[in-house]
Amino acid sequence: MVAIECSIDNFVSSESFIRPNCVSGDVVMSTAFDSSTVAEKSANQPVEFLWLELTNTCNLQCSHCYSDSSPSSGTNDSLTKSDYLNVIRTAADNGCRSIQFIGGEPTVNRSLPDFIDEAARVGFTFIEVFSNLVNVPEATIEAMARHRSIMHVATSVYSHDPDTHDRITGKVGSFFATMRNAARFMDLGLPLRAAFVEMDANTGHAEQTIAFLKERGIERISFDKVRNFCRGEQSDDIGMEGLCGQCAGSTLCVGPDGVVSPCIMSRKWAVGNLHDGDLGSIVSGPELQARRQEIGLAVSRTGNPSAPDGEDNVIDISMCNPCAPYAQCGPCPPNTNCPPHNCNPWYGR
Secondary structure, eight states, X not given: OOOOOOOGGGOOOTTOOOOOOSSSSXXXXXXXXXXXXXXXXXXXXXXXXEEEEOOSBOSSOOTTOTTOOBTXXXXXXXXXXXXXXXXXXXXXXXXXXXXXXXXXXGGGSTTHHHXXXXXXXXXXXXXXXXXXXXXXXXXXXXXXXXXXXXXXXEEEOOXXXXXXXXXXXXXXXXXXHHHXXXXXXHHTTOOEEEEEEEXXXXXXXXXXXXXXXXXXXXXXXXXXXXXXXXXXXXXTTOOGGGSOSGGGSSEEEEOTTSEEESSTTOGGGOOEETTTSOHHHHHHSHHHHHHHHHHHXXXXXXXXXXXXXXXXXXXXXXXXXXXXXXXXXOOOOTTSOBTTTTBOSSOBO
């Protein structure tokens, strides 16, 4: 689903750091900071945003998939419906109010409507389903419509050209299915955003794809580059510097096998497993705080890998820093508009 290893142009000294401008993409140099403050600000933050991976199975087989999902994956899915409901309730009890259901393909899990209903019942104020939208069950659509005031939809569109998109997803016809269901969700009044992930197969397609989507009423479009994880892996030694940095803040991910990690990209740096302990203990435990500090320090030395080639991505932290946990305004929850400048923590075009 998402983006890169850093290029040399994205590196700066330890006395400053790089990030995209949260308003326009223009660049300014950040004020210098002491890297020791990164660890201090990363530690002991509450969980404000939860990724809940409902399965590792997917009806597509995207060439760059960070979770290596496919129609034949999912053999390690071990969390039950009851487990997921407990995670939702525990997260809410711990103050989390934003959740994204993801996969694999989350709509493959037929309990998704019940999870949406439960998240709304226990007080989540931002609920998002990140789906390829190829085949969305009616029960899921109905559940999303029931909670449209707090419900959001996200999808990935890899090109304005159907053949290119379908080559990336590995399924002929997926482009038209995605666009058809995207139109249906917009007709229902559900906020919809799209993600464009750049890779070798669609290099140079971003501008036309973004224009194509905007012509169809999709205004919230994020840009990212394929990251060096799983199928997108280009080297064996990728470290925490390949992460965007937001998971050093107040995010958490629970996988279908019970693995708990700071984000969807950081499974290799897991902080626990629900089969060994409850979510509350993991959230309050020392391992999560230590991992956040490690990620914050690693990313603070490299900058945000999501910026397009040829563009510096430095931001003045006195304004807003959409990805880093050590920003003056604090970490932003991903995929939402963060005040005061309505940033999208993914690099927005």
